[in-house]
Amino acid sequence: DNRNGQQTSLSMNPVLKNKLLEIQQFDFQTGSSHITGMFHINLSTAGKTNIPDFQSSFNTLNTNDLVPYLPSTIASKLHHGNISFTGKLSSEKQHMEGNGTLKYGPGEIQFITKYDNAKAGKENNYMAGLTISKFDMGKLLNDTTLGLFSGNIHVTGQGFNPDTAIAKISVSVNSFYFKNNTYRNINLNGNLSRGRINATVESSEPSLSLKVVLNGFINHIQPDLNIKANISKIDLRELGFTKDTLAIAGNLSIWYKNNGASNFESHADTCRITFITNKENVTLNNKLSYAQKPDSTIDAKYSSEIATLSYNGNMGFQELPGLIQSYLEKYNPKNDTIKHNADKHFKFSLIFNDLSYLSPVLPVRLKVPKNSSVQATLVNNRLNANINFKQLSISTFDLENLNIKAESADSLLNFTLTSSSIHDSTHNFRDVNCLFKLNQGNLDTRIKFSDADKTPWFDFGLTAYFRKDEIEAKIREPLIFNYDEWEVNNYNQLIYSNKRLTQLNILLKEGAKQISLVQDRQSPDKIQIGLQNLDISFFSQLYNGDTTSIGGIMSGKVDLTNIFGESKPLFDANININELVIAKQALGNLKLLASNSYDPDIINLNLGISSKEMNLLIKGKYALKDDQPLNISLSASNFNVAGLAPFLNKYITKPSGFLNASLNLTGSLNKPSIDGSLGFNKVALFIN
Helix, strand or coil: CCCCCEEEEECEEEEEEEEEEEEEEEEEEEEEEEEEEEEEEEEHHHCCCCCCCCEECEEEHHCCCCCCCCHHHCCCCCCEEEEEEEEEEECCCEEEEEEEEEEEEEEEEEEEEECCCCCCCCCCCEEEEEEEEEEEEHHHCCCCCEEEEEEEEEEECCCCCHHHHHEEEEEEEEHHHHHHHCECCCEEEEEEEEEEEEEEEEEEEECCEEEEEEEEECCEEEEEEEEEEEEEEEEEECCCCCCCCEEEEEEEEEEEEEEEEEEEEEEEEEEEEEEEEEECCCEEEEEEEEEECCCCCCEEEECCCEEEEEECCCCHHHHHHHHHHHHHHCCCCCCCCCCCCCCCCCCEEEEEHHHHHCCCCCCCCEEECCCCCCEEEEEECEEEEEEEEEEECCCCCCCCCCEEEEEEEEEEHHHHHEEEECCCCCCEEEEEEEEEEECCCCCEEEEECHHHHHHEEEEEEEEEEECEEEEEEEEEEEEHHHHHHHHEEEEEEEEECCCEHHHHCCCCCCEEEEEEEEEECCCCCEEEEEEEEECCHHEEEEEHCCHHHHHEEEEEEEEECCCCCCCCEEEEEEEEEEEECCCEEEEEEEEEEEECCCCCCCCEEEEECCCCEEEEEEEEEEEECCCCCEEEEEEEEEEEEEHHHHHHHHCCEEEEEEEEEEEEEEEEECCCEEEEEEEEEEEEEECC
């Protein structure tokens, strides 16, 4: 068999006598699977009924031999082991029945089934039952969040046509392990009678207490269904969906009706949901309607205390990713033929009411003024989207007069983001403006903002050309960075072609300061970064809005290899910082040598800080993998511990004094070992 590369053998001893086919010595082997059994088939009944009389059984099948024939998503999770079966399947005079036990690595399933083939004009009768005892679902699907399952399934009925069938189903879950909890007493009972359905799902588990009732008609022409749910409690923390205290309770009523092909509507008129948290409870009264007309136009509406939403258009939500892709291909063509649907249209509106209702539930601070809106339309292949917030608060940041706009016309797609201010306790960016313009394969972008005094602090522009299997990018003037306007060489260029960097030549200058990015001509996969006389205080300003936390003049070079390749990236750094200042304390000069060019998983490190009064030296090998060996030594003489403040401010405040040390770090990241001595001279600090 070419799919699994194994030899398969089949042997049997068939005997045909008086239209009775007997195979008493059936033996099938493939890989480690071995199936033996017997078959009796009455051929005289084969042409007269749907079910010829027969008997059969088999014993062992190995799931490894099923892998080549299963979808990869299932095969990758399937437990590998033997499946054994004891029992029989038989048929005689329009009647088929079977019973037996299926044994498999994760557990055992017992089954019984009966089926009667009815005469002309009558419905078929059937019955099936499964008893599952301590079946390990986690072992079956290779999922540690799942565990043992025990339960019963029983189905009886007459006929298979939903419009005329009569059937009854009951499912009881005796126990089921999921995410560190064992759930019991979950039951489903349902009846189907000539198109009318009535079903109930109940759970009395403390963390999953609910009752759901479904009734209505499920005929294939005009189904009409009503779902009512009474949720006493769904504890999302106990169920493993969140680490925070959060549970849901409420009542839900949904009505669904289909008036014909591609014409249906659904309403959730009474949907009251309460979120239970450790702070306070939040109750929302929701209304939802969803209808689809014969022309595939969708009309959807939602309203609650937090927002009002409406959508009208002939695009299903599952089509949106395809629309975005076709839209980008229209303005960034990769092929001569651009395919996009001009007849698609929609109108979307979201208006916020009072989002503070969700404050106890949300993991971060989120504040949106009332009547803030999100609007979007697509008509005649033209897209317009507009988001307006006079003030928006997200986590620690506050944004004022935020406007996001996207619009297209003919061969042009524009995207802009503006805000008069983005600030938190340490940052204040003013006059923020981001522009992205896509036009037939060319992308122009510019990002700029000012400081709290509205002095331009950052202004960066880039033009990119997208061609088939190639991207070319150039930096455009003006370029402002940390208040300084930089000179950009006219030949700056980056070309990425056929999954490789083929050209890089960027040189930026401002007085004695210089930044360069150049491709090594001898080794095209290597990028050389050059730095000269850069004031590193801007890092401090970006991080905490304070230029005094760290300072110094940086020069050096960094070589990067295999950044775009399939091999592991390599680097080689040689950096010098003169007159290093940390937390307003002058520490001296810093020299850093670091490289993983000899082994991509091990960094060779040599870091030194020295002045006339003190020095610090860290050197050795640092492993990037947890189980690889470490070998790092640290020595310090009169090192000012104030230099540690920015790096340990979460744990300590206002450190002062001096440190002497001689330490060796060995072992691995998993099991480090530290040996040496520490000496403290007039050290003082606050422990947070």
